[in-house]
Amino acid sequence: MTVTSVHDPSHREALWELEDAFGRGDLVSLFGRCTVSYEGRAASDLGAGDRLLVLKPDGAALVHTDEGRQPVNWQPPGSEHHAAVREGRLRVRSTRSNPDETLTVRFSDVHQLSAMAVTGGRDLTLHGSEEDLRTRIVERPELVEPGFEPRETERPSSAGPMDVFGVDADGTPVVVELKRRRVGPDAVGQLARYVRALREELGVGDAGEADDDSPAVRGILVAPSVTDRAAERLADRGFDHVALEPTPEE
Amino acid sequence: MTVTSVHDPSHREALWELEDAFGRGDLVSLFGRCTVSYEGRAASDLGAGDRLLVLKPDGAALVHTDEGRQPVNWQPPGSEHHAAVREGRLRVRSTRSNPDETLTVRFSDVHQLSAMAVTGGRDLTLHGSEEDLRTRIVERPELVEPGFEPRETERPSSAGPMDVFGVDADGTPVVVELKRRRVGPDAVGQLARYVRALREELGVGDAGEADDDSPAVRGILVAPSVTDRAAERLADRGFDHVALEPTPEE
DNA sequence: GCGTCCATGTCGATG
DNA sequence: CATCGACGTGGACGC
Numbered sequence: 247m248t249v250t251s252v253h254d255p256s257h258r259e260a261l262w263e264l265e266d267a268f269g270r271g272d273l274v275s276l277f278g279r280c281t282v283s284y285e286g287r288a289a290s291d292l293g294a295g296d297r298l299l300v301l302k303p304d305g306a307a308l309v310h311t312d313e314g315r316q317p318v319n320w321q322p323p324g325s326e327h328h329a330a331v332r333e334g335r336l337r338v339r340s341t342r343s344n345p346d347e348t349l350t351v352r353f354s355d356v357h358q359l360s361a362m363a364v365t366g367g368r369d370l371t372l373h374g375s376e377e378d379l380r381t382r383i384v385e386r387p388e389l390v391e392p393g394f395e396p397r398e399t400e401r402p403s404s405a406g407p408m409d410v411f412g413v414d415a416d417g418t419p420v421v422v423e424l425k426r427r428r429v430g431p432d433a434v435g436q437l438a439r440y441v442r443a444l445r446e447e448l449g450v451g452d453a454g455e456a457d458d459d460s461p462a463v464r465g466i467l468v469a470p471s472v473t474d475r476a477a478e479r480l481a482d483r484g485f486d487h488v489a490l491e492p493t494p495e496e
Numbered sequence: 497m498t499v500t501s502v503h504d505p506s507h508r509e510a511l512w513e514l515e516d517a518f519g520r521g522d523l524v525s526l527f528g529r530c531t532v533s534y535e536g537r538a539a540s541d542l543g544a545g546d547r548l549l550v551l552k553p554d555g556a557a558l559v560h561t562d563e564g565r566q567p568v569n570w571q572p573p574g575s576e577h578h579a580a581v582r583e584g585r586l587r588v589r590s591t592r593s594n595p596d597e598t599l600t601v602r603f604s605d606v607h608q609l610s611a612m613a614v615t616g617g618r619d620l621t622l623h624g625s626e627e628d629l630r631t632r633i634v635e636r637p638e639l640v641e642p643g644f645e646p647r648e649t650e651r652p653s654s655a656g657p658m659d660v661f662g663v664d665a666d667g668t669p670v671v672v673e674l675k676r677r678r679v680g681p682d683a684v685g686q687l688a689r690y691v692r693a694l695r696e697e698l699g700v701g702d703a704g705e706a707d708d709d710s711p712a713v714r715g716i717l718v719a720p721s722v723t724d725r726a727a728e729r730l731a732d733r734g735f736d737h738v739a740l741e742p743t744p745e746e
Numbered sequence: 747g748c749g750t751c752c753a754t755g756t757c758g759a760t761g
Numbered sequence: 762c763a764t765c766g767a768c769g770t771g772g773a774c775g776c
Contacts, residue, residue: 275525365546374538376768
């Protein structure tokens with residue numbers, strides 16, 4: 247593992263190191279006093295201050311202050327990094343097109359620059375996602391309700407793929423929308439679109455005949471919990487909510 | 497400006513530096529070979545590889561690989577960093593409560609560690625946000641339509657605050673929903689909620705009497721553009737779309 | 747604390 | 762390319 251590291255370099259030294267690092271495909275970490283300006287989907291300016299600039303070989307650029315999970319400024323992967331010395335400052339610029347965006351970081355002082363080749367080990371195994379919730383329901387359908395039979399996941403419809411499609415104990419078609427966490431009204435809207443699409447497709451239970459307790463196509467929202475507004479909308483539509491976590495309680 | 501920087505430190509040296517940096521409230525950048533595990537709202541594991549760990553004095557922790565704008569793992573601000581040497585590795589752990597979450601990074605090798613005090617200069621001036629769009633409309637209402645008069649922004653309603661409330665040339669109440677970029681159907685749903693709330697509040701134009709071309713309360717979606725699905729929903733509801741950018745075209 | 751909504755959201759799948 | 766939906770979304774603001 248080769249790490250390059252320079253302390254308090256001159257702008258010219260820093261420039262050399264940056265260009266080498268870009269050439270090697272290194273990940274760069276740069277501490278220094280700088281101003282930052284961005285122009286693209288929006289535009290922003292940031293006055294002088296000490297910050298951390300991270301430059302990735304895939305084109306991503308991140309400007310971090312001492313606070314927050316989010317960078318104060320950034321450029322997405324696919325951008326191109328360029329460095330130069332201009333007007334007595336080290337200018338690092340990252341540009342991309344579609345949309346056209348430019349991030350410019352101007353360093354009056356570079357305190358520390360490190361670069362390292364970083365490869366592999368990018369595959370994360372994540373548990374507790376919506377996909378896990380789907381798996382859990384397919385394996386244990388009674389968690390939705392007794393007699394529920396899943397027939398298909400990601401079933402296509404004119405409104406997009408529905409998370410789980412199945413039938414209930416009476417043989418009534420059921421659309422299940424899954425959410426890994428507490429949801430608001432937008433999730434009910436999503437479920438409603440799938441139910442409407444399926445009713446049209448099956449030619450049953452549209453607004454004209456679904457005014458009693460037999461909706462012909464049922465909608466079930468599976469989520470740990472729902473907001474009040476979402477509950478209202480669920481009631482309006484005659485949909486059900488099943489409280490379920492993506493992973494079993496410990 | 498004081499920067500601490502060590503190259504290829506022993507675990508014990510790295511531990512000292514980390515504890516000093518935590519004590520000083522420094523921002524830390526740590527290159528090394530590590531495994532990462534996370535447990536909290538979800539759970540994840542990441543095998544050995546070279547990565548960049550950033551530790552912020554506000555408690556944020558970021559694990560970055562060579563790719564992506566997003567950290568592969570992280571901990572939000574408000575967490576607490578702890579470092580220790582365990583089983584021949586440098587273990588950096590960041591924990592928080594509510595929800596209970598733990599991020600653990602275990603280094604088999606530390607290649608480079610830098611720490612710097614980073615203060616001030618955190619205030620970003622951003623242009624092109626939804627707020628700019630609102631300002632633009634209030635100053636030039638004719639951009640929405642001739643004769644439009646804004647009366648209130650962030651007007652409260654039972655469905656939440658509507659972006660702009662006003663009246664059109666005929667004196668008909670208008671609810672304007674603003675989006676800084678192209679929107680999908682959810683924005684129409686949002687607008688519909690506000691319109692419904694206002695109709696109820698004013699006691700006019702509900703479903704019973706709004707079946708002709710006089711809806712009593714109009715809804716206008718201002719956004720650069722809308723998706724097909726959103727356009728459908730707009731037409732269903734009898735709402736209008738006005739194509740407008742958050743900032744004037746160059 | 748929860749609810750709501752914006753974001754330069756980012757990211758991946760899909761047509 | 763654009764659309765659509767998930768995300769450990771994050772973050773701000775209001776109640």
